[in-house]
Amino acid sequence: MIMEPAAVSTPLHSSVLWLIPFLPVFGALFNGLTGRRLKNNKLVDLVALGSVFASFLIVAFYFVKLMGMAPENRVVTQTVWTWLSFGDAQVLGGLTRTTMTWAYRIDPLSACMGLLVTGVGFLIHLFSTGYMADERKRGEYYRFMTYLNLFVFSMLNLVLGANMIMMFLGWEGVGLCSYLLIGFYFDREYAAVAGKKAFVTNRIGDFGFLIGFYLLFMIFGSVDFDTQMGLVRGVLAQKELTLFGLSHSPTWWFNLVGCCLFLGACGKSAQIPLYVWLPDAMAGPTPVSALIHAATMVTSGLYMIARMNFIYVNAPVALAVVLFVGALTALVAASMGLAQYDIKKVLAYSTVSQLGFMFMGMGAGAFTAGMFHVFTHAFFKAALFLGSGSVILACHHEQDMRNMGGLRKFMPWTFASMGIATLAIAGIFPFSGFFSKDEILWKVFEGWYAHGTFAGPRLNMIAWAMGMIAAFMTAFYMVRLMVMTFFGEYRGAGHDPHGLTVPSEAHHASPDDGHDAHGHDAHAHGHDDHGHGGHAGPQEVPWNMWFPVALLALLALVGGFLNIPHSLHWIGSSHFSEWLKPLLFQAHGAHEAHGAAPAIEYVLMFVATVVWAPAAMGLAWWFYGADPTWSKPRAFVKRFPELFEWVHAKYYVDEFYEAAFIGPCKQLGAQLWAFDAWAVDGMVNGAARLTLTVSHAFHWFDAKIVDGLVNLVAWILSQVSGGFRKLQTGRVQNYAFVMFLGFLAIALWKFLA
Amino acid sequence: MASMNTVLFISFLLFSVGVAGVLIRRNALVILMCVELMLNAANLNLIAFARHAGTVAGQAFALLVMGLAAAEVAIGLALVVALYRKRDTIQVDNINLLKG
Numbered sequence: 001m002i003m004e005p006a007a008v009s010t011p012l013h014s015s016v017l018w019l020i021p022f023l024p025v026f027g028a029l030f031n032g033l034t035g036r037r038l039k040n041n042k043l044v045d046l047v048a049l050g051s052v053f054a055s056f057l058i059v060a061f062y063f064v065k066l067m068g069m070a071p072e073n074r075v076v077t078q079t080v081w082t083w084l085s086f087g088d089a090q091v092l093g094g095l096t097r098t099t100m101t102w103a104y105r106i107d108p109l110s111a112c113m114g115l116l117v118t119g120v121g122f123l124i125h126l127f128s129t130g131y132m133a134d135e136r137k138r139g140e141y142y143r144f145m146t147y148l149n150l151f152v153f154s155m156l157n158l159v160l161g162a163n164m165i166m167m168f169l170g171w172e173g174v175g176l177c178s179y180l181l182i183g184f185y186f187d188r189e190y191a192a193v194a195g196k197k198a199f200v201t202n203r204i205g206d207f208g209f210l211i212g213f214y215l216l217f218m219i220f221g222s223v224d225f226d227t228q229m230g231l232v233r234g235v236l237a238q239k240e241l242t243l244f245g246l247s248h249s250p251t252w253w254f255n256l257v258g259c260c261l262f263l264g265a266c267g268k269s270a271q272i273p274l275y276v277w278l279p280d281a282m283a284g285p286t287p288v289s290a291l292i293h294a295a296t297m298v299t300s301g302l303y304m305i306a307r308m309n310f311i312y313v314n315a316p317v318a319l320a321v322v323l324f325v326g327a328l329t330a331l332v333a334a335s336m337g338l339a340q341y342d343i344k345k346v347l348a349y350s351t352v353s354q355l356g357f358m359f360m361g362m363g364a365g366a367f368t369a370g371m372f373h374v375f376t377h378a379f380f381k382a383a384l385f386l387g388s389g390s391v392i393l394a395c396h397h398e399q400d401m402r403n404m405g406g407l408r409k410f411m412p413w414t415f416a417s418m419g420i421a422t423l424a425i426a427g428i429f430p431f432s433g434f435f436s437k438d439e440i441l442w443k444v445f446e447g448w449y450a451h452g453t454f455a456g457p458r459l460n461m462i463a464w465a466m467g468m469i470a471a472f473m474t475a476f477y478m479v480r481l482m483v484m485t486f487f488g489e490y491r492g493a494g495h496d497p498h499g500l501t502v503p504s505e506a507h508h509a510s511p512d513d514g515h516d517a518h519g520h521d522a523h524a525h526g527h528d529d530h531g532h533g534g535h536a537g538p539q540e541v542p543w544n545m546w547f548p549v550a551l552l553a554l555l556a557l558v559g560g561f562l563n564i565p566h567s568l569h570w571i572g573s574s575h576f577s578e579w580l581k582p583l584l585f586q587a588h589g590a591h592e593a594h595g596a597a598p599a600i601e602y603v604l605m606f607v608a609t610v611v612w613a614p615a616a617m618g619l620a621w622w623f624y625g626a627d628p629t630w631s632k633p634r635a636f637v638k639r640f641p642e643l644f645e646w647v648h649a650k651y652y653v654d655e656f657y658e659a660a661f662i663g664p665c666k667q668l669g670a671q672l673w674a675f676d677a678w679a680v681d682g683m684v685n686g687a688a689r690l691t692l693t694v695s696h697a698f699h700w701f702d703a704k705i706v707d708g709l710v711n712l713v714a715w716i717l718s719q720v721s722g723g724f725r726k727l728q729t730g731r732v733q734n735y736a737f738v739m740f741l742g743f744l745a746i747a748l749w750k751f752l753a
Numbered sequence: 754m755a756s757m758n759t760v761l762f763i764s765f766l767l768f769s770v771g772v773a774g775v776l777i778r779r780n781a782l783v784i785l786m787c788v789e790l791m792l793n794a795a796n797l798n799l800i801a802f803a804r805h806a807g808t809v810a811g812q813a814f815a816l817l818v819m820g821l822a823a824a825e826v827a828i829g830l831a832l833v834v835a836l837y838r839k840r841d842t843i844q845v846d847n848i849n850l851l852k853g
Contacts, residue, residue, distance in 0.1 A: 730849035733784075737776050 205267015
């Protein structure tokens with residue numbers, strides 16, 4: 001083989017590659033098996049944090065190693081064991097030797113994802129050591145850390161897996177772990193319900209994912225990413241492909257596969273039809289929200305599409321679907337974020353919206369831009385989530401922003417970190433969000449403009465407009481969140497100068513908000529445990545909580561410089577795009593078409609960052625900040641009560657699903673159950689009863705007639721023999737007497753004769 | 754010389770006493786004695802008929818019967834003694850091992 005040197009050097013290093021995902025699983029096993037008995041939570045901390053940090057170091061080691069390689073050779077694989085071998089499988093009329101292996105690969109994309117998962121994951125673990133203080137005392141802590149470690153394992157399996165089976169394992173694993181973590185407070189119904197919702201919604205997506213995955217296997221005869229990518233050109237060269245007796249062009253099949261896989265991505269990454277689980281998932285502990293819903297699990301859909309770029313590049317319809325669904329999600333979710341009072345729900349809808357942006361990037365064929373937004377978003381959204389966790393803890397588990405305010409003075413570290421993250425998500429230069437989000441918007445715009453005329457793909461234009469509106473909303477609701485939380489006066493604990501606070505249970509009345517409302521009193525018993533001294537007012541959280549937030553904020557501040565758009569190359573180069581380039585299928589993809597002048601990009605960026613986002617932020621400030629009594633928003637709500645209520649209730653999508661799908665499904669289930677209970681069970685029970693009756697009859701016949709006859713014979717014999725038995729007295733005298741009588745009779749007879 | 758009828762009558766009485774004793778008495782020794790009575794009645798008959806017929810065959814049979822009776826008593830008494838040792842009684846009511 002030509003690759004001889006690589007093959008020689010591989011075993012040495014690959015001997016530790018498997019440790020990256022397995023260290024956390026060892027941590028989970030250790031804590032899960034022994035944690036209940038451990039008296040000391042320090043050991044749980046050490047194992048849980050240590051395993052993730054060690055994984056981080058190993059990923060970093062491989063990252064450095066990859067950087068030292070030639071760009072096209074940047075991949076290290078390790079086959080841990082062969083899982084199953086199909087032998088010679090008949091695929092597309094040819095024989096293919098197919099094996100499925102437990103194999104890991106680290107390449108530019110999975111190395112980045114690995115750094116993200118272990119790095120941000122470690123910070124979140126660290127934050128959890130502070131945030132889960134109540135659980136420490138209650139002995140639930142080890143369980144939380146076990147789940148977190150297991151989650152990191154699943155996610156690493158997803159991103160480092162060298163084939164689709166491995167990816168699917170991780171895919172299902174994160175689904176399971178999200179269920180466990182969201183439903184961590186499983187003894188409270190809202191959390192159990194939210195966990196179930198996440199799980200079921202994800203299953204719907206997984207259905208699509210599995211179909212896409214089977215189709216891919218049938219097309220390529222392999223599950224291995226490298227093999228599939230290598231075969232793409234050959235497959236495309238064929239006139240048509242026949243599967244299941246259907247003959248269509250390869251592009252048609254790729255479109256189908258792309259759409260099916262995207263359905264899976266919708267479930268994991270919370271896109272429009274299947275996004276409903278993510279806001280409810282805020283029922284879990286806040287570090288979970290940060291881990292699952294900002295940094296890891298929701299990115300798996302993006303990662304999968306980036307990994308499958310060789311499919312999507314050749315599937316224009318699927319790309320258009322991704323683009324449009326992404327744009328729609330970005331817009332709708334952002335609008336929902338405008339009208340939420342729960343600090344975590346705002347961030348939840350923000351996450352959904354930002355994921356929509358990422359999918360827009362993917363849909364525009366700019367995979368690197370989409371992935372880049374994954375990274376910057378992970379930094380600033382994790383910072384925001386963890387920051388909100390600090391805020392919630394400082395406010396005695398209050399989540400309603402109307403009951404906060406003025407925290408800027410009490411929590412300077414948290415305030416500064418969340419402020420940076422807010423500027424980043426709003427897309428202000430030079431924070432990281434500017435580079436990633438504006439690049440996505442630019443790529444979408446370029447996809448329209450690049451055709452040289454204004455008759456390019458209209459969808460790109462529409463999506464771009466939707467994205468711009470969503471970006472405006474993003475800046476607005478983030479400033480709203482910051483202002484309501486950190487500015488003005490502290491409104492909690494009885495200080496309420498303007499009558500703005502609401503009782504914590506106020507929105508119990510509205511059914512859809514019921515879940516998170518429970519979150520407040522869920523911890524109520526723990527109030528005195530925090531050492532805040534009753535209601536003395538919020539205080540800054542301990543270092544192990546603000547430090548991760550600050551570090552993430554720092555990353556959010558500088559992360560953007562990893563990937564500078566082409567037009568701003570005087571600042572730096574687009575390292576990230578170059579880094580990922582070897583993994584992308586080199587076709588004349590949309591992102592390759594450079595038809596637009598940089599001037600337009602300058603203009604768009606200028607508009608977005610200097611006019612558009614600041615305008616939104618200014619509007620929010622004018623609405624909420626400039627007037628602490630909030631007369632303007634209140635007047636607005638009073639003016640359009642239905643509109644506000646409609647948005648606040650998230651357009652009643654959950655209710656629509658309930659009425660359109662869940663209700664009928666439940667009804668169908670009830671009917672099936674009734675059929676089962678009455679007809680099927682009735683038949684089974686009837687058959688059983690019939691058998692029982694027949695056997696009873698046979699038993700009676702057997703016992704009475706057959707046994708009776710046998711016993712009758714025995715009875716007669718015994719009666720007869722009883723009679724004879726009486727003759728046998730055993731007394732010689734009796735016998736002699738009888739003998740005597742006999743003699744007497746004979747003598748009498750003789751005498752008479 | 755007593756008449757034949759007298760002898761037969763006495764023999765009849767003896768035999769009857771013997772039969773009655775065997776059938777009625779409960780003591781095994783007494784029963785054995787009654788058997789002897791019956792044998793003696795038979796001997797008496799044998800001797801009487803022999804004398805009447807003028808032969809000695811009857812006397813010979815009587816002697817044989819006496820010998821046999823002696824042997825029988827020896828065996829019978831041995832059985833009774835063995836029984837007594839085994840069951841601590843010679844009341845035939847209590848000896849009912851052959852009862853069905």
